[in-house]
Amino acid sequence: MNKNAKANVKTSDSDLVKVSGLRVVAAKDSGDDVVIVKDVDFSVARGEVLALIGESGSGKTTIALSLLGYARAGCRIVGGSIRIGQRELLSMTRSELSHMRGRDVAYIAQSAAAAFNPSKTLMDQVIESALIHKAMTRAQAEAKAIGLFRSMALPEPENIGKRYPHQVSGGQLQRLMAAMALITDPELVILDEPTTALDVTTQIEVLRAFKNVVKELGTTAVYVSHDLAVVAQMADRIVVLRDGQIREVGSTGQILTAPENAYTQSLLAAAAPAAREQLPLAPEQERDVPLLRIRGLIAGYGRPDNKGLPSVRILDDINLTIRRGTTIGIIGESGSGKTTLARTVAGLVAPARGSITLDGEALPPTLQGRSREQFRRVQIVFQNADTALNPAHTIGRMLARPLTFYHGLDSNAKRKRIAQLLDLVQLPGSVIDRLPGELSGGQKQRANLARALAANPDLILCDEVTSALDTVVGAAILDLLAELRRELNVSLMFISHDISTVRAICDDIVVLYAGRMVAKRPREAMMAPPYHPYSHLLLSSVPALKQGWLEQVCGRVPQDLPAIGEVASSPDICAFLHRCSLRVDGTCNLVPPLRRSLEHGGEILCHRTDTDLRHLQQPLIAVEGVTV
Amino acid sequence: MNTMPNSNVVVADKLPPPSTVKPRRFSMPILGLIGLCIVVFWLLMAVIGPTISPYDAGQIVDADVFGGLSRKLLLGSDYLGRDMLSRILFGTRYTIGLALAATLLACSIGTGLALCAALAGGWVDAVMSRTLDALISIPSKMFALMMVASFGSSPELLIITAAITYMPGSYRISRALAVNVQTMEYVQAARARGEGALYITCIEMLPNMIRPVLADAGLRFVFVVLLLSGLSFLSLGVQPPDADWGSLVRENIAGLGEGAPAVIMPALAIATLTIGVNLLIDNLRGKRSRKD
Numbered sequence: 001m002n003k004n005a006k007a008n009v010k011t012s013d014s015d016l017v018k019v020s021g022l023r024v025v026a027a028k029d030s031g032d033d034v035v036i037v038k039d040v041d042f043s044v045a046r047g048e049v050l051a052l053i054g055e056s057g058s059g060k061t062t063i064a065l066s067l068l069g070y071a072r073a074g075c076r077i078v079g080g081s082i083r084i085g086q087r088e089l090l091s092m093t094r095s096e097l098s099h100m101r102g103r104d105v106a107y108i109a110q111s112a113a114a115a116f117n118p119s120k121t122l123m124d125q126v127i128e129s130a131l132i133h134k135a136m137t138r139a140q141a142e143a144k145a146i147g148l149f150r151s152m153a154l155p156e157p158e159n160i161g162k163r164y165p166h167q168v169s170g171g172q173l174q175r176l177m178a179a180m181a182l183i184t185d186p187e188l189v190i191l192d193e194p195t196t197a198l199d200v201t202t203q204i205e206v207l208r209a210f211k212n213v214v215k216e217l218g219t220t221a222v223y224v225s226h227d228l229a230v231v232a233q234m235a236d237r238i239v240v241l242r243d244g245q246i247r248e249v250g251s252t253g254q255i256l257t258a259p260e261n262a263y264t265q266s267l268l269a270a271a272a273p274a275a276r277e278q279l280p281l282a283p284e285q286e287r288d289v290p291l292l293r294i295r296g297l298i299a300g301y302g303r304p305d306n307k308g309l310p311s312v313r314i315l316d317d318i319n320l321t322i323r324r325g326t327t328i329g330i331i332g333e334s335g336s337g338k339t340t341l342a343r344t345v346a347g348l349v350a351p352a353r354g355s356i357t358l359d360g361e362a363l364p365p366t367l368q369g370r371s372r373e374q375f376r377r378v379q380i381v382f383q384n385a386d387t388a389l390n391p392a393h394t395i396g397r398m399l400a401r402p403l404t405f406y407h408g409l410d411s412n413a414k415r416k417r418i419a420q421l422l423d424l425v426q427l428p429g430s431v432i433d434r435l436p437g438e439l440s441g442g443q444k445q446r447a448n449l450a451r452a453l454a455a456n457p458d459l460i461l462c463d464e465v466t467s468a469l470d471t472v473v474g475a476a477i478l479d480l481l482a483e484l485r486r487e488l489n490v491s492l493m494f495i496s497h498d499i500s501t502v503r504a505i506c507d508d509i510v511v512l513y514a515g516r517m518v519a520k521r522p523r524e525a526m527m528a529p530p531y532h533p534y535s536h537l538l539l540s541s542v543p544a545l546k547q548g549w550l551e552q553v554c555g556r557v558p559q560d561l562p563a564i565g566e567v568a569s570s571p572d573i574c575a576f577l578h579r580c581s582l583r584v585d586g587t588c589n590l591v592p593p594l595r596r597s598l599e600h601g602g603e604i605l606c607h608r609t610d611t612d613l614r615h616l617q618q619p620l621i622a623v624e625g626v627t628v
Numbered sequence: 629m630n631t632m633p634n635s636n637v638v639v640a641d642k643l644p645p646p647s648t649v650k651p652r653r654f655s656m657p658i659l660g661l662i663g664l665c666i667v668v669f670w671l672l673m674a675v676i677g678p679t680i681s682p683y684d685a686g687q688i689v690d691a692d693v694f695g696g697l698s699r700k701l702l703l704g705s706d707y708l709g710r711d712m713l714s715r716i717l718f719g720t721r722y723t724i725g726l727a728l729a730a731t732l733l734a735c736s737i738g739t740g741l742a743l744c745a746a747l748a749g750g751w752v753d754a755v756m757s758r759t760l761d762a763l764i765s766i767p768s769k770m771f772a773l774m775m776v777a778s779f780g781s782s783p784e785l786l787i788i789t790a791a792i793t794y795m796p797g798s799y800r801i802s803r804a805l806a807v808n809v810q811t812m813e814y815v816q817a818a819r820a821r822g823e824g825a826l827y828i829t830c831i832e833m834l835p836n837m838i839r840p841v842l843a844d845a846g847l848r849f850v851f852v853v854l855l856l857s858g859l860s861f862l863s864l865g866v867q868p869p870d871a872d873w874g875s876l877v878r879e880n881i882a883g884l885g886e887g888a889p890a891v892i893m894p895a896l897a898i899a900t901l902t903i904g905v906n907l908l909i910d911n912l913r914g915k916r917s918r919k920d
Binding site for chain 2: 367372376379383389390393401405455
């Protein structure tokens with residue numbers, strides 16, 4: 001179909017993969033086809049790592065899957081050519097393809113947890129493809145797998161294969177999946193967002209393992225991701241995609257430093273969100289009673305013990321205040337209790353201990369005790385707009401409800417106010433009659449925010465509101481939040497796992513680890529040491545948008561942790577002890593740390609002194625690509 | 629309330645354009661349409677059947693018993709020489725009316741209880757679920773036999789019996805749905821907004837579980853038809869001289885040997901109704917909610 005396609009079929013020897021004029025269509029409900037990948041050409045040289053980067057819907061995964069000769073249900077490859085080595089994939093039969101898949105071309109999926117069979121041991125699954133393709137005997141395959149486990153820096157490489165998927169961590173599972181893909185020495189490995197579902201501190205370990213293996217084996221790889229900073233560490237060349245078309249192709253260095261395409265430039269801009277301007281607080285406001293004050297909050301699950309404390313503590317001794325018109329950022333990895341904190345403030349989870357006061361007035365712990373006015377003043381915006389909006393209600397109906405419920409507006413006033421709200425969150429008026437399913441992800445999140453704003457709240461609890469969104473759309477939501485705060489003087493509790501997002505919008509930043517506040521600092525202070533060791537790990541794990549960052553931070557390896565003696569059984573012992581590279585034997589493992597103030601504002605929960613921390617953290621730190 | 633300051637609206641041009649709105653037109657696959665036609669036909673017959681039937685249900689019109697199809701008797705004659713077409717048309721009302729009433733009763737009570745249980749949670753939920761589980765464990769036919777034996781057969785009793793038999797199943801399904809829907813964030817958001825239990829169940833939860841509940845109701849309707857026909861076949865259902873389709877099959881069972889239409893036709897009526905309802909339910913789901 002494409003003349004160039006035929007002409008380019010002759011591959012040069014150095015190119016392993018040659019894709020030309022690739023066209024993929026998806027069938028719509030109405031029976032029409034919509035083109036989702038449009039005339040894409042690229043090639044991958046032997047031993048090269050090529051990155052496909054783009055937002056959701058850009059066709060990056062579709063292209064990656066087509067390298068396996070596969071199109072997802074409802075999609076068809078209708079034209080072009082895909083050559084891997086000497087083979088033309090699109091003219092291969094089904095059995096030829098299945099012979100090739102897993103042997104010559106391997107695929108590493110985004111969610112390793114979903115890709116492993118929970119009822120088989122890891123070893124059985126890792127060597128399965130080698131056995132299916134009869135590439136080697138079981139003993140050979142197991143020996144090879146153990147070698148791969150070792151180069152992936154997995155713990156106990158000889159024995160880890162005997163475990164089941166639930167017995168290893170998410171990061172380890174992702175590395176095991178890479179071992180599974182590499183067991184047959186494939187010519188080409190496709191990595192589809194392999195670290196997107198991981199915490200940053202885990203991501204860095206996985207990236208390091210991938211990088212080592214790729215270098216060791218000289219593997220040719222196609223790396224699919226939406227995250228430019230991650231790609232910068234892994235790829236030699238980058239293909240920027242949008243709407244199924246290639247926008248720009250270039251070496252990693254060129255794309256990062258001198259992008260030519262306007263879209264690439266906008267991606268780069270969104271990847272490193274600039275700090276939104278902060279409100280100078282009026283001095284009289286500072287003296288006021290803070291809008292929200294949380295004191296000694298403990299919450300959790302399980303049967304209460306004899307002191308009335310839950311057996312599993314999700315939040316432990318949380319103390320924080322939010323002043324009117326300010327934003328507090330809560331950051332931490334998954335399971336650190338961020339969401340539980342928001343839900344406790346909203347009244348959805350009853351605290352076991354501690355108090356929450358709103359404007360000096362105690363908030364009842366559960367929903368039942370709260371007045372409608374108290375409900376109105378605290379609004380929660382959930383993480384996932386797909387599930388936070390009732391799929392059976394139109395946007396107009398959804399926004400009308402809080403207006404009736406809290407303000408008792410009549411239908412005329414409601415209509416006006418809804419139009420105003422939509423203006424505020426920059427949605428077109430036509431969405432009023434739409435169902436949530438008919439909006440894009442960013443639009444849904446805006447509608448989600450509009451519903452909270454409809455109450456005229458004093459405090460909005462934002463739970464990971466940008467996490468599910470593409471970088472560019474997420475940046476637009478951040479802008480919106482900053483603007484709303486400026487115009488309406490609302491306070492925000494902004495919860496995120498992404499430190500650069502939090503830094504872009506928050507005045508104060510609280511770092512949670514295992515339900516405890518390990519650090520609380522103003523935003524400016526977050527830029528300079530001393531840090532709590534966990535904040536430091538978190539900060540330095542965020543990939544920087546420059547090449548070579550990964551190699552630069554590789555000095556910190558887990559094995560370097562100093563040895564400690566037996567750990568005291570007190571529940572107040574530092575929770576970060578087992579991952580801390582600055583722990584001190586005899587202190588950290590025996591004595592609970594005390595909360596203390598830092599010279600430059602803020603407080604941390606750590607035994608180390610400021611000078612110690614500053615001294616130890618100075619040479620290691622790499623924040624936003626700038627080595628301090 | 630204070631008015632919001634009017635922000636200078638920047639049209640977010642970076643956002644993808646909203647998918648073009650499809651007119652909300654009622655579209656159904658061809659099989660669904662066939663099902664719908666059958667169901668509508670039988671509902672219509674239930675209403676107007678007696679008025680358009682050529683003879684009275686009890687009138688003996690032919691000397692020949694188990695007669696074949698003829699111009700005079702379109703569906704032949706039964707074991708007493710009565711017109712089969714008229715008897716089926718009269719029976720439609722019993723079969724569909726009883727089944728519809730019983731199904732509505734079973735499903736509305738089941739769903740109502742399920743919502744209460746899901747909302748209350750804890751021991752209320754546990755007690756209700758275990759009690760209704762106990763009801764499920766009683767075989768439906770045995771229970772119906774017992775009811776008829778104790779109280780005698782009447783249309784009201786049949787409705788109540790069928791409703792009690794099929795209510796626990798409906799409760800089970802609705803409760804499972806309600807518990808799922810309850811954990812959705814939009815329900816959490818409504819709770820955090822301070823909404824009452826009634827609003828949450830009726831406005832937030834019910835619309836999102838109504839499709840499976842309706843599909844289940846349709847299925848239950850078919851079961852009730854079969855249960856009542858079965859009872860009538862055992863001559864415990866609708867009593868002579870009235871007859872529903874099940875009793876018609878029972879009455880004319882002697883004609884089975886000679887392949888009389890009198891036994892085949894009512895059976896065919898039951899079959900078409902159940903198939904029609906099933907086709908309709910299977911295609912009711914609609915494509916809209918699948919994926920956008």
